[in-house]
Amino acid sequence: MKVFIKICGICSKNDLEQICALEPEAIGFIFWPRSPRYVRPEQVTGWLKSIPEQIKKVGVFVEPSADEVESVAVACRLDVVQIHMNSNDWKINRPIFHGLEVWLSPRMSEDVNRNILRAVDPEPAVLLADTFDPDTVGGTGKVSSWERAMAMKTAVGKPLMLAGGLTPENVREAIASVKPWGVDVSSGVEKEPGVKDIRKVKQFIERARR
Secondary structure: OOOEEEEOOOOOHHHHHHHHHOOOOEEEEEOOOOOOOEOOHHHHHOOHHHOOOOOEEEEEEEOOOHHHHHHHHHHHOOOEEEEEOOOOOOOEEOHHHHHOEEEEEOOOOOOOOHHHHHHEEOOOOEEEEOOOOOOOOOOOOOOOOHHHHHHHHHHHOOOEEEOOOOOOOOHHHHHHHHOOOEEEEOHHHEEEOOEEOHHHHHHHHHHHOO
16 A cells, blocks of 8 residues: 655745655645744745645644634645644634544653544544654654554554654654554754755655655
């Protein structure tokens, strides 16, 4: 089965156009202001013509309000809303989500079971396993716990997107070990935060597809 590939944390039109030419399945924009890869929604709206229709546009949020997600999803014509959770008390629902895919990245500091699916309505289509860090969300460059990712995949029974510290050097091993539905990379294909190394992006995609 073909592995779904997402290149995340795109911060410039130049990077965007070069990455789209490599034809990943999805590209990600981070709408969390505390991230070094944060982009404003109005920037992304100006880049929409550069994105081929077959490549999914993913908006990344951290425990957002429903109003925030709805506003950005409409303006940026998102196909997917990816939500990262810091606590198990956060919940969200809104009718607009029934026209979008929802990907959920639960806090990976403890066991994750099917109860996490109640956090969003509609139920998330994909779960994302990222590195746990008490101070930030994603983009740490630290390899996530593949064992915990596999346990979550088994316990919850949803397609799994593996993230956290993936690089061109370890992505084949990660796929062989975890057998995820997809892989998600950001810092592992960068020259510096927010600036992609297109050579590494190309290597990552080629190796993930072998």
